Amino acid sequence: MAEAAAKPRPAVGFLKIPESGEPYLEGHKCKVCGAMYLGERSACAKCGARGQIEAVKLSNKGKLYVFSIVYRSFPGIQTPYISAIVDLDGGGTVKGNLIGVEPDPKNISFGMPVEVVYKDALGRKDREGNSYLSYFFQPAS
Amino acid sequence: MSEDVYVLGIDMIKFGRFPEKSLAEIGAEAALLALDDAGLKIQDIEAMWCGNLMQANNMVGQQVLQQIGQTGIPVVNCANACATGATAFRDAWLAVKAGAYDVVLAVGVEQMGKGLLGGTGAGRGIPKEGLLGSMTMPAVFAEAGMEHARKYGTTFEQFAKVSVKNHHHSTLNPKAMYQIETPLEQVMGAEMISYPNTKLMCSVNVDGSAAAVLVSEKKARQLGMKRAVKIRASVLTSDPWSERDLVMPDVNTCTRLAAKKAYEMAGVGADDINLIELHDCFATAEILHYENLGLCKDGEAGKLIDEGQTAIGGRIPVNLSGGLLSKGHPLGATGIANIYEVSTHLRGEAGKRQVPNAKLGLTHVIGLGSACAIHILEKAA
Numbered sequence: 001m002a003e004a005a006a007k008p009r010p011a012v013g014f015l016k017i018p019e020s021g022e023p024y025l026e027g028h029k030c031k032v033c034g035a036m037y038l039g040e041r042s043a044c045a046k047c048g049a050r051g052q053i054e055a056v057k058l059s060n061k062g063k064l065y066v067f068s069i070v071y072r073s074f075p076g077i078q079t080p081y082i083s084a085i086v087d088l089d090g091g092g093t094v095k096g097n098l099i100g101v102e103p104d105p106k107n108i109s110f111g112m113p114v115e116v117v118y119k120d121a122l123g124r125k126d127r128e129g130n131s132y133l134s135y136f137f138q139p140a141s
Numbered sequence: 142m143s144e145d146v147y148v149l150g151i152d153m154i155k156f157g158r159f160p161e162k163s164l165a166e167i168g169a170e171a172a173l174l175a176l177d178d179a180g181l182k183i184q185d186i187e188a189m190w191c192g193n194l195m196q197a198n199n200m201v202g203q204q205v206l207q208q209i210g211q212t213g214i215p216v217v218n219c220a221n222a223c224a225t226g227a228t229a230f231r232d233a234w235l236a237v238k239a240g241a242y243d244v245v246l247a248v249g250v251e252q253m254g255k256g257l258l259g260g261t262g263a264g265r266g267i268p269k270e271g272l273l274g275s276m277t278m279p280a281v282f283a284e285a286g287m288e289h290a291r292k293y294g295t296t297f298e299q300f301a302k303v304s305v306k307n308h309h310h311s312t313l314n315p316k317a318m319y320q321i322e323t324p325l326e327q328v329m330g331a332e333m334i335s336y337p338n339t340k341l342m343c344s345v346n347v348d349g350s351a352a353a354v355l356v357s358e359k360k361a362r363q364l365g366m367k368r369a370v371k372i373r374a375s376v377l378t379s380d381p382w383s384e385r386d387l388v389m390p391d392v393n394t395c396t397r398l399a400a401k402k403a404y405e406m407a408g409v410g411a412d413d414i415n416l417i418e419l420h421d422c423f424a425t426a427e428i429l430h431y432e433n434l435g436l437c438k439d440g441e442a443g444k445l446i447d448e449g450q451t452a453i454g455g456r457i458p459v460n461l462s463g464g465l466l467s468k469g470h471p472l473g474a475t476g477i478a479n480i481y482e483v484s485t486h487l488r489g490e491a492g493k494r495q496v497p498n499a500k501l502g503l504t505h506v507i508g509l510g511s512a513c514a515i516h517i518l519e520k521a522a
Contacts, residue, residue: 011267038387046382065385066291068283069336070275074257083274083335085284085389095274095388105336110291124267132267 011121011134014038023118023133025058027092036092060116061140062088069103078122084137086114100138113140144358146237147521148370149244150179153351153478155316156469159252162348164196165204168250171350171474172209175246179354180364183210186354187242190217192229192249193473205248220473222508223422224377225249226351227476231375231514233355243357249478250350251471257334258346279335279343279423281390281509286337286425288389293440295428297337301328302446303424304342304466310453311463313494318347318469328424342424347469351477361521369521370484373501374406380511392426395513396433396505403515404435409501411435414517416486416496417457418479419505421464426507431459434505453494461486461494479504480516487520 010017017023028037030053035046043050067084084098098114101107114137121132152174159167168191176183183206191202197220206216221228226249233247259277270276289295305325311317323341331339361369378399383391404410411434419434421427431442436457437450445451451459462468462482465475483502485491504516 009266011269011272035382066284066287066389068275068280068287068338069333070271070277070280071336072257072279072332072334073271073275073277074259077268077271079271081271081275083280083284085274085385087385093385093388097272097274105297110287121267122272124272126266134272 005130008120008131008133011132015133015135017133024060025092025094025116025135027056027058028053029056029091038092038094058092059089062086062114062116064098064108064110064112064114064137065093066110067098067108069105082108086137096135096137098137114138115140146234146372147356147358147361148353148372148480148484148518149356149361149364150175150177150181150354151352151481151484152178153316153474153481154349156318156347156349156471159348164193164201164250164252165208167252167348167350168201168205168248169208171250171352172205172246172248175352175354181244181354184212185244186212186214186246187244188215188236189246189248190219190229190233192219192225192247192476193251194220194222194225195251195253195472201250202248205250221512222510223420223472224476224506224508224512224514225473226478227504227506227514227516228377228512230353230477230480230516231377234372234375237355237357243360245355246352247355247477248350248352249474249476251473252348253346253471255346275335277335278509279338282423282425283335283338284389285392285429286423289425289429289442293443295443298325298329299443299446300337300424300428301325301339301342303421303427304328306446306452307421307460307464307466308341310461310494311467313453313492314461314463314468317463317467318345319463319467338423338425342466344422344465344470345467347471349469349471349474349478351474351481353477353480366522368488370487371519371521372516373409373519374403374515374517376403376406376515378402378513390509390511392507392509392511393429393433395511396430396507399513399515400434403503403517407517409517414457414501414503415499416461416483416502417459417505418462418464418482419459420507421460421466422470422507424466427459427464430505434503458496461491461496476504476506476514479506480518483518487518
């Protein structure tokens with residue numbers, strides 16, 4: 001069995017952990033039409049342009065677009081939690097858990113400002129025992 | 142592309158749970174019912190399309206023929222998420238429309254387990270479900286409904302009313318999985334799965350099959366137009382790019398595109414349609430599709446359900462079969478089963494749930510990922 005790495009790995013490919021500096025979310029933007037993607041790609045799904053996609057750093061601030069409160073999930077997944085879709089300031093829409101607020105519709109409002117925070121991935125580890133860093137949304141103060 | 146294509150025979154089995162049967166046996170039942178309905182034998186069929194999702198690599202169409210008659214005809218197996226059955230039907234239609242065949246068979250069949258559908262997000266690394274939101278189907282469609290709530294103030298109660306209505310309709314449909322009334326308090330008070338979808342606002346996982354015999358105009362004239370149903374439009378779309386569709390599957394844009402094309406192809410408008418079977422995989426979804434199919438203006442879907450306009454006896458009855466919410470949703474069979482429901486009304490054979498003098502009906506399904514299929518059907522004689 002391989003040794004677990006000393007440093008946490010990113011939970012998804014578009015979460016970047018630089019050697020020095022803070023983690024961030026990375027988008028890929030079409031230079032022709034401005035469409036934003038999560039993850040690298042060779043062509044734009046909106047306009048079809050090839051070889052025109054550039055990496056951009058996404059904002060850690062955004063606004064809640066919509067949400068659902070999940071009470072029943074797959075076996076072994078702890079509930080309830082808030083599944084949230086957030087429009088980041090400056091472009092890019094990202095899905096994740098909204099934390100720091102009780103999971104009740106009356107506590108959550110469309111358009112509420114949120115910030116992206118980076119924490120351990122709820123203690124989840126892969127088969128080699130590696131830890132992961134994930135991103136979450138929390139109400140912005 | 143010239144002559145019209147007709148449904149000559151169509152039927153479905155009563156949806157339920159049949160773990161003791163094989164998938165092929167379940168599919169064969171509907172195929173034989175459809176042949177009987179058309180008054181034809183398997184030897185009359187020139188080609189077959191079979192829709193099944195969960196066992197798409199198992200040559201299900203050939204397995205069905207191994208149950209009812211191996212005549213050597215071409216068989217195409219197709220999978221297109223929840224639009225699978227409608228895709229099989231449409232490709233059968235295309236082949237007759239193109240003049241390649243006069244008599245073909247489309248079968249949709251599925252054997253489902255219980256439990257939640259959706260992506261687990263396992264893949265490499267660690268599971269993403271519950272870490273990066275939810276990709277379970279109830280949550281995905283809850284979020285789609287919440288987008289409507291955000292834009293127009295649609296309420297939990299309005300979404301729940303869809304389920305009350307469709308469960309009520311199913312009490313009049315002996316082929317539905319359930320025939321049980323579910324009052325509003327019961328729907329809203331049921332176990333919350335993903336807010337605002339409670340358990341009674343999620344479609345039922347069932348086993349089922351449905352099948353149709355499609356024929357050319359020449360053949361329909363020869364065999365008899367009396368119970369034939371004319372296919373006025375058959376449209377399939379995929380999901381056009383939309384702003385948030387990477388993280389939020391968009392069931393609206395592909396439906397609007399398909400509806401526009403279908404109304405154009407049939408030369409009719411939404412106001413001309415007498416009944417609709419649409420993809421109520423979750424109660425939230427039905428509300429969206431009222432607007433997507435042009436039954437009302439954007440923002441008025443809540444009013445439509447409040448006023449009972451889509452209930453039996455209303456202006457435009459929707460999901461008289463009980464819909465996926467109560468008739469059940471065997472993925473590969475659903476698209477043909479809803480064509481069966483509309484055809485049954487056009488033939489005047491829908492019993493207690495019959496829409497009086499039904500002339501035109503529309504069916505709609507969405508396969509997430511995405512595929513949208515719409516058919517417009519007309520009473521032939």
